[in-house]
Amino acid sequence: MSGLGSGAVAAGSTPLPHRSVANIRSPHTSSNVNPSTPASSSRPLPSSSFGSPSSLRADEDILILELGTRKLQIGFAGDACPRGTVWFTPSQLRRVGDFRDWSSESKTNVDWKTKKVTGERWWSRDHELWEYDVREADLGLIGDKVERALREALTRYMLIDSRPRRMVCVLPSGLPLPMLSAVLDSLFSRLQPPTVSLLSLPVALTVGAGVRSSLIVDLGWRETVITSVCEFREVNTSRSVRGGRLLVEQTHKLLAKHLPENQKKKADNTSDNAEDYDLSFEECNDIATRMVWCKPHLSSPAAPKSGKGLPTLHEQDESDVAAAGSSTEALKTVRIPLRSCRSPTTIELPWEALAEPSENTFFDSQYTESSFDDHELPLPLLVYRSLLHLPLDVRALCMSRIIFTGGCASVLGLRGRIFGEVSKLIEERGWDGVQGKGADQMRANPKLRGKKGSRQASSGPKGVTSPSEAVENREQDGVWHDAANTTHDVCPVEEQLKRGQDTRPRVQGRMRAIESVGAWSGASLIAHLKAAPVSTIEREAWLQYGAAGASKPSEVDQKSARQSLGPGGLIRGSAASNSWTLGVWGMN
């Protein structure tokens, strides 16, 4: 059968293979029929069940859906903001008609303790849509969660009927394919949109800031993701586990430490059992969003607090705060009521202590740089290295278009702190990323430098790229190849821009943060302007291919040669891993 081909080709011209999502699908086909149930009960809904006749379509409304780890946002294309936000919560996992969570609204309950939930990350797990670990994931459950949250949003906030509507889905670009597939399965089979278009979060954010290139610093829940976008294309991504989840856990640690019951036994036993919690996730999450803040000044442990303001921007204000910090005001304590512990209490802790969770989560400045694994780099270093990995001209553009986003962007002081520390790192190190003795020798002896370095030096705004750096990058980062290759594409574009009628210079080469209206709103703009997103999938093609794909692996194999997306394409690391992409979802 024609499967993917028919769907994609019928839609018009030949799309690039990597943009066709029609050829991925989760192994669970919804058409699987339980052989034990009688035919009458398992009769699948016909595909036309929600009325394919176009008269029944609500053509004018395009729905924009943004999916994150902790919440779903939905609204109409063209609107400035989503109409509804639904958070993923444990109560959504309950059966319809089971109102236990609502009846125990009084937050004094300690019910969360009697849950005795076990398994990895049980403490926060039910507040999340997904964990990116494909082996652990129950893909069907992810689909169910999305469906339920979406129905709630449609009924409560969108107030629309169930006529099929086209949808645009904004997704994090690191979302593994099987999960993307599970989401699409759920959308297509349950809500019947005629098409679903995919947009990556960084691109939507970039459009939402009015620029074409950017450095997205997504201070997200599961992790922090730094994405360099150049001319609406994601060229480099790096991530760190330092995100919201860690912040809430650090907050728990801080609060638990101050519990009277723990203060007593602190002396004899300080067991660091990660799975042992004294307070509920809900409460710690709440306190983290309310009270936790971030010290704006650079915290070199030994250095005195004053006179060490940021090298850039708001020097005066920083020293103000620093001064305030050293005054008697710093001795102020904060009283926080706690209700989810064994016996409700109010703890009193120093104001300064409330900056600890963010300090430990995002910076960990007491450790040396080399002691961190790649996935746990402190954020300023992560941002700096992300910039370092970029080709010079791309870097120049990106560093002047830094967009902070994500839930942790609301930790007071955090954005400024990261921005300041990155600026300082650049000031100290320039763009020569290599540190240490060997690097110093390299710098001292220009002969050791390769041709490449000198070539690039001519065009860069600042510093040079040493060959050793390039080699290092190549080894560290698979994306580098891509990025390197694209520089040749970028250059003509740059020239094009310069030659174009718009002669105003673009801001580049200096650190600058810009504000985006947000990913959802960016996607709303894109849809409103009728610019097409990365990928558009037709419902029929998805459902049709899905059924065939599950039963005819040989055919899929054939396609994989052409599409570079094998049957194992659902799992990353198939033979053709270096070339296949699915929009951005194929890149990492």
Next chain:
Amino acid sequence: MAPLNPYTYIQCPCSDSASLGRPSDATSPTSAEADDEDNTFDPRAPRANFSLYPLEYLLYCEDCHQIRCPRCIAEEIATYFCPSCLFEVPSSNLKSEGNRCTRSCFQCPICIGPLSVTSIETPPSDPNLLAPDRAATQHSTYSLICSYCNWSSTEIGIQFDKPNSIHAQLAKIRNGGASRLTAKERKERRKELSHRGGEAAVAAAAAAAAASETSGGQDMDLETQFANLKLFYNSQLADPNAGDNGFSSLGDLGFSSPSSLSRIMNLYTGGKLHDPRAKSKLGAMREAITADEGLLEPDLDESSLISQLHRSDFLDTASSTQVCSQPPNLGEPHLHGAARFNSSLRPAPYLLRTKRSKRCPVCRHIISKPEAKVQTTRFRIRLVAGSYIPSISIRRLNLPGSNGPGAPAILGDLLEPLKPVHFLLTFKNPIFESLKVTLGAPAKTPGRFPSKVTVLCPQFDIDANTDVWDEALKDNDRESSGRSRRRAGTESQFQVEVGKIWERGRNWVSIVVEVVPASLKLEQGQDLLKEDEDVLEIPMFVRIEWEVENGGDDATTGSGRDKDQKEKRELAYWCVLGLGRIKQG
């Protein structure tokens, strides 16, 4: 532990039961090799919760003879209304005015109680002003007040000049009292400018914008930034100077046309530019440069907010619940961390609600239709599943030998592990035909702690739900003939017999299920009990069969058949019976 009343949940057949029982296993996409064990519906699987419903939540399509749940039904909106003022809202307003009441209905940002408009009494400086006639002429202001928690909009620095159209007034005031231009006003002002002075005025406006940009564009709220961006992109795409740059044709490209993707948003994804013209098109659209075009530089210095937090009490900050129930605030720049303060909260206009008609997605027949009037909660049509499929009620039986003599079975009693216990299931037939019921239950409940289950009478007939008056007469008959002897006597006098029903009534039948609850003892290294893992739930497959007169609306489809012949119908589904909690330890 809270006591647990026995309950019944039904799984709508629209859910894909094949994939429910086990976690996703990428290696076995086919279910062919799955044996009987795997096909047992596991009510404890996380996915099961998404397909189980109490009977009252289910509807029924008379034409398809199928249960319909909220997941497999098509909805149409009958009425939009505000739950506070009960005014009906025309559907055309929804797109333009949003999903909230635009009259004066607001919820308290602290406690979600309703807010009311109250005039603020300014203490007169001159006692003579107290005279009532003078007070009336005095210019007074108004605030929104919560009668539950005494919150007042003055706490966020907001007062109103008029007691009506609060929604419109609120849109023009920021927290703290500063006024702002709404998007509409901005648009009009822009239009006016370009009308009046043409080029010069536009240039002046641009200069002003540039000036505001240098000051950081701090004043630019989200709504304005979005509007500016929209305007900027539109102007870029329509720039006449751009000539044949292709971007003017952006509007022609269908949103769903896959070929257009590459050219616009994702020019480089392929690594190669396959349309040479695309290259030249790219140069046409530039980036936003000024605040007027939507470019905004945030102020990353949050030291004043940190100082504010420093001065604040814990209760001066808003809880996550309070923040989440706030409608998006488009009247401010990105709030980021500032959203945490109570002083940033705003009165929340009530979300509108809908009344919905429901159709069967397959045959499109209406199966639920509400009364149009907002004030009533009645339905014109409502085919509830309870009128078509038998209800199941559960009661614990107290038999001699099982619980010990004389021990009364109290509702919500914990179940003793490893001790046989009996439950009485009563099936009630709601339809006018007699039903043949076949039950199937696994001998052991799925999960880590399998309890033994024996349905003593898995097959039985239930008499039709005949007219109530007939029944009254029959009942009298029965009473005198002693047919319902069991009702009068005590349960403990009777023995449980395999293959026999326990008791039968007009349109109901009781049968007995014997259960041996599992022991919940944990072995070394076993995970702790999960939430509700101590609840004894048994999955049960119910198949009902009945015969109907082949006539009426089915006559046309049953072509060639004898009209007098009866037609067989059947319906089958999984349900879950929650019996009680097993005693731990």
